Amino acid sequence: MTTTDTQAFDYVVVGAGSAGCALASRLSEDPDVSVLLIEGGGKAAGLFVDLPVAIAQTIRRADLGWGYVSEPEPALNGRQIEVRRGKVLGGCSQINGMIYARGDRRDYDDWAAQGCEGWSYQEVLPYFKRSESSWAGETEYRGGHGPLGVTMPRTPNLHFPAFRAAVKNAGYPVVDDYHDDRPAGIIATELTVDRCGRRANTYRAYLRPVLRRPNLTVLPHTLASRVVIERGRAVGVEYLANGAKSIVRARREVVLSAGAYGSPQLLMLSGIGPADALRAHGIEPIVDLPGVGRNLVEHPMLYLGFDAQPRTFANELRLDRAVRSWLRWFAFGSGPFASNVCACNIFLPTDPGWDRADIQLGCPAIHMGSSIWVPPFSRPKHGLSLGVIMLRQDSRGHITLRSANPADAPRIQFNLMQERSDVERMIRGVRAGREIYSQAPLNELIVRESVPGSSCESDNDLEAFIRQACGITHHPVGTCKMGIDPAAVVDPELRVYGIEGLRIADASIMPNVPTGNTNAPAIMVGEKAADLIRSGSSRAYATPVRTPTAEENSHAH
DSSP: OOOOTTOEEEEEEEOOSHHHHHHHHHHTTSTTSOEEEEOSSBOOOSTTTTOGGGHHHHHTOGGGBOOEEOOOOGGGTTOOOEEOOBOBTTGGGGTSOOBOOOOOHHHHHHHHHTTOTTOSHHHHHHHHHHHEEETTOSOSSOOSSSSEEEBOOSSOOTTHHHHHHHHHHTTOOBOSOTTSSOOSEEEOOOBSBOTTSSBOOHIIIIIGGGTTOTTEEEEOSOEEEEEEEETTEEEEEEEEETTEEEEEEEEEEEEEOSHHHHHHHHHHHTTEEOHHHHHTTTOOOSEEOTTTTOOBBOOEEEEEEEEEOSOSGGGGGBHHHHHHHHHHHHHHSOSGGGSOSEEEEEEEOOOTTOSSOOEEEEEESSOTTOOOBOTTTOOOOOEEEEEEEESOOOOOBEEEOSOSOTTSOOEEEOOTTOSHHHHHHHHHHHHHHHHHHTSTTGGGTEEEEEETTTTOOSHHHHHHHHHHHOEEOSOOBOTTOBSSSTTOSBOTTOBBTTOBTEEEOSGGGOSSOOSSOSHHHHHHHHHHHHHHHHHTSSSOOSSOOOOOOHHHHHHHO
């Protein structure tokens, strides 16, 4: 369906990412309302896009991303950071590392304590459960009948027992389920991979099964340029498609789900944000909302590398074995290519003054950058990697406009490692990771540390390494923060302050970054937003159209 300046929908949702797909699917369960979903990208094409092991290739595909780059980072020697954001149906769930983690329950309790009523862990737990179809089935903490497949790799990682023993020998706990009340320790990696072994993104889970709903319209390859505001109310969205500018009207609400970069950019382009900054680009302020684009929080990370004995995942990348593994995955959804190669994740508390994990260690059983090899023309580089991820960041960044042109990327300033506490926390994380990798039996697999090397030991040396090597996990949140304080952009109902009929539903509303990967929390926000919007309607709908479960989706495709 195409839209015109006179066409109207009840709800217009901008952004078909992790939250937006969930939101649009749930809103369109009501057959009496119409929903338009606008997305800058299209369907992800390619032979390997659903192959879990191909994450390094997928996240780097230029056709699936916005191509953002940060501003020079003052505390990182002026380096610019590549910013991977999904420009595709499914958004970042189509290009991410597929790790399913919700964070610590106290993350959400903190939100509620800060005035975000309705967002405590017990109050958001039903939305986590509603979204997922867990390998563990329906339990107190897990959902068994949602649209999003969450599984453990059917072929166990060869090195998980060694990691498990090493963590235990280092004095840290072993956790059976990170999503219950024991959030610290080592866990086997749960993935958003369905029962057929394919990447479970929100387009496949939420949107594709319901595209035939007559009340749901998806507009791909379309750039939203501003929210149309009349007399203090959002009444539509202006967009660009095929070189033409159009406006679609929203009878009830406009919802921005364009992510932590896109949503604040759209607000500012629409005249909502810091007034002086808007005027600098020739945009007349409608609402002076200084918090728009502020409070950017990420999970900084860096990698250590270890040369290893020839018993790593690199063996699976020999050409003949790789072909066999791909065929096994294609036919049966199993085998070594049905995983993301991460042996485990380890959540560690390293700060005596902090009551929860502040460091996450990701443990790929392979050298970063490994590829297919063909004997005798090439040989594998056997190794292990250690991703040190900082879950708690004190530094704060911001998003600003580059210009008033919606096609121009926003200016992204992370300010990574500006606070001394962040440098010290990352040093503790590196030392904790090294301690675990030095424990038996894991140390029997390791030959030597190759990056940065064992000679990089003092705090000064490690700080220099951090400032040269630190990057991001692509988990941005907070730029349209929810709250009741003067810096907040949306209230606990996700309504933008000062404008009627406009909400935001994505990771940008999170007051702080959860202590874990952000895909699952973003989907939760989309699920909860649907209920907030529906509960605000003047009438209830009688006969909803049910969204299929992950198991039904796998049988249908």
